[in-house]
Amino acid sequence: MKMCVITAMLFLVLPGQCGILAGKVNKHKPWIETSYHGVIIENMDTVMLDPPLVALDKDAPVPYAGEICAFKIHGLEAPFEAEVLNRTSGEGVLRARGPIDCEQQKEYTFIIQAYDCGATPSGANWKKSHKAVVHIQVDDVNEFSPVFREPLYHATVTEGKIYDSILQVEAWDQDCSPQYSQICNYEIVTQDTPFAIDRNGNIRNTERLSYDKQQHYKIMVTAYDCGQKRAMESVSVHIDVKPVCKPGWQGWNKRVDYEPGTGSKQLFSKMHLETCDGPLSSVRAMVELQTSHIGKGCDRETYSEKSLQKLCGAASGSTDLLPAPSASTNWTASLLTDNGRDSDLIFRFDGRQAANIPEWVVPQNLTDQFTIATWMKHGPSPGLRAEKETLLCNSDKTEMNRHHYSLYVHNCRLVFLLRRDFIQLDSFRPAEFHWRLEQVRSPRGTLLAKGNGEPR
Numbered sequence: 001m002k003m004c005v006i007t008a009m010l011f012l013v014l015p016g017q018c019g020i021l022a023g024k025v026n027k028h029k030p031w032i033e034t035s036y037h038g039v040i041i042e043n044m045d046t047v048m049l050d051p052p053l054v055a056l057d058k059d060a061p062v063p064y065a066g067e068i069c070a071f072k073i074h075g076l077e078a079p080f081e082a083e084v085l086n087r088t089s090g091e092g093v094l095r096a097r098g099p100i101d102c103e104q105q106k107e108y109t110f111i112i113q114a115y116d117c118g119a120t121p122s123g124a125n126w127k128k129s130h131k132a133v134v135h136i137q138v139d140d141v142n143e144f145s146p147v148f149r150e151p152l153y154h155a156t157v158t159e160g161k162i163y164d165s166i167l168q169v170e171a172w173d174q175d176c177s178p179q180y181s182q183i184c185n186y187e188i189v190t191q192d193t194p195f196a197i198d199r200n201g202n203i204r205n206t207e208r209l210s211y212d213k214q215q216h217y218k219i220m221v222t223a224y225d226c227g228q229k230r231a232m233e234s235v236s237v238h239i240d241v242k243p244v245c246k247p248g249w250q251g252w253n254k255r256v257d258y259e260p261g262t263g264s265k266q267l268f269s270k271m272h273l274e275t276c277d278g279p280l281s282s283v284r285a286m287v288e289l290q291t292s293h294i295g296k297g298c299d300r301e302t303y304s305e306k307s308l309q310k311l312c313g314a315a316s317g318s319t320d321l322l323p324a325p326s327a328s329t330n331w332t333a334s335l336l337t338d339n340g341r342d343s344d345l346i347f348r349f350d351g352r353q354a355a356n357i358p359e360w361v362v363p364q365n366l367t368d369q370f371t372i373a374t375w376m377k378h379g380p381s382p383g384l385r386a387e388k389e390t391l392l393c394n395s396d397k398t399e400m401n402r403h404h405y406s407l408y409v410h411n412c413r414l415v416f417l418l419r420r421d422f423i424q425l426d427s428f429r430p431a432e433f434h435w436r437l438e439q440v441r442s443p444r445g446t447l448l449a450k451g452n453g454e455p456r
């Protein structure tokens with residue numbers, strides 16, 4: 001069998017190709033260009049060479065010597081191989097030996113040489129061309145999508161301001177070429193936000209933000225590379241709105257509601273001084289209290305007695321000692337009055353007349369707790385050494401004329417006298433209470449008095 005093959009080869013070679021037998025000569029070495037420039041798309045295997053890879057041999061058409069048998073690449077690291085496509089024409093092709101990754105290496109440079117087929121079928125006496133330089137550039141494929149450098153972005157803005165840039169987000173892309181690795185555009189994915197983003201990733205607000213309206217925004221942002229590949233995952237951007245700092249006292253209300261008779265109340269328990277981190281040399285505070293609505297205060301000149309008792313929180317069941325005169329209450333009928341109506345009547349006393357209040361009206365025993373409320377304007381005291389000016393007096397019926405209790409003005413004091421156990425004739429045990437009041441020294445006007453005892 002082996003013998004047969006050899007015979008066949010001899011037969012094939014012998015007839016037309018006498019030159020071999022004649023010369024067995026390989027005069028010329030193959031010729032190729034001095035340099036080639038190639039482009040390969042990453043992950044493909046064919047290299048497009050310019051000029052095309054062709055080796056010529058002057059020995060053509062001499063068999064073997066004029067044919068090209070191989071292209072050899074020098075440089076072990078170059079992941080390329082060259083193959084002869086047509087021995088006669090010398091055409092060859094350059095291919096990648098494995099996947100070419102642009103992200104790892106963008107360019108390759110190596111040496112290539114062409115070999116002819118020698119002088120004999122066995123390839124002996126082959127000749128090689130000069131060394132040509134091959135330069136290959138790897139073309140990028142847009143394999144990678146943009147990725148944000150941070151997993152989350154966060155910024156704080158002050159309300160009411162328009163920012164050129166609140167913060168900048170940044171994405172990057174692993175592709176090797178500028179076109180596919182650069183970020184060409186950013187986009188806010190979240191609908192209807194008061195924010196915009198530019199090509200450089202700068203986020204700005206499109207309207208003034210209000211702390212009262214919204215204190216926190218969460219928006220999603222995506223990025224596109226210059227090959228229009230969009231980021232696989234959008235990034236979250238958190239923006240906090242902080243109130244603009246206004247220096248001054250904070251944490252207090254202008255209005256404080258107080259119900260009469262409910263004891264003490266802290267007015268500014270949560271107040272603090274906001275300095276906005278500014279320098280502080282001294283603090284001076286002045287507190288001024290006003291009854292904001294006059295009807296809520298004890299305004300005795302505007303309101304009727306009944307209203308006042310209600311407004312000022314008097315206990316129910318109080319006794320009006322100077323009611324408007326009527327059939328059942330006639331002890332005030334002879335007094336001088338102003339033109340007020342009903343319970344608004346103001347009585348005038350000049351020290352000579354008085355109202356004799358029937359026994360059944362007056363509580364004889366004030367008990368342990370009582371309130372006497374009076375409203376009066378006090379004129380100048382008569383005489384040099386002022387006498388007692390009695391507003392209210394409860395006394396024995398006859399003879400002893402002892403005061404059980406009485407309220408009077410003496411000089412510049414308001415005095416209340418109380419004898420608790422007036423029934424026991426031999427013990428008085430009086431108690432006197434003196435108030436030195438500005439109102440008692442009232443310089444003008446006549447003495448007007450109106451009082452009520454209010455047993456509780």
Ligand SMILES: *[C@@H]1O[C@H](CO)[C@@H](O)[C@H](O)[C@H]1NC(C)=O
Nearest residue numbers: 060085086087088089090091
């Ligand atoms: C090889 O090239 C020669 C010369 O150009 C041509 O005549 C021949 O047809 C080619 N062979 C093939 C298989 O293309």
Ligand SMILES: *[C@@H]1O[C@H](CO)[C@@H](O)[C@H](O)[C@H]1NC(C)=O
Nearest residue numbers: 327328329330331332333334
């Ligand atoms: C008040 O009325 C009583 C009886 O209702 C009568 O006795 C008295 O005189 C009257 N006093 C005056 C000042 O009108």
Ligand SMILES: *[C@@H]1O[C@H](CO)[C@@H](O)[C@H](O)[C@H]1NC(C)=O
Nearest residue numbers: 365366367368420421422423
């Ligand atoms: C006053 O009233 C209280 C209770 O109603 C009683 O305990 C006390 O004895 C009375 N005092 C006089 C002097 O009547």
